[in-house]
Amino acid sequence: MSESEITLEAERLKALIDQWRFEVFHGSIVARDVEVWNFVRSAAEDLKQRLIVELSPRTP
Numbered sequence: 001m002s003e004s005e006i007t008l009e010a011e012r013l014k015a016l017i018d019q020w021r022f023e024v025f026h027g028s029i030v031a032r033d034v035e036v037w038n039f040v041r042s043a044a045e046d047l048k049q050r051l052i053v054e055l056s057p058r059t060p
Contacts, residue, residue: 001057010052017044017051 001009021044030036 001055006055006057010048010055013051013055014048017048 021040025031025037025040030040
């Protein structure tokens with residue numbers, strides 16, 4: 001996978017995670033509690049970073 005393909009895939013996954021978070025949590029009790037919402041947002045951002053690392057080519 002080329003660097004540009006990895007970048008596009010990473011952006012696609014980030015958007016997918018953001019869409020999922022919106023669909024699952026928007027209007028829920030989670031969205032009504034700032035501390036909980038911030039925790040969930042932070043966890044989603046952490047997941048994005050972990051996926052980017054997994055997508056990145058590994059050097060032997």
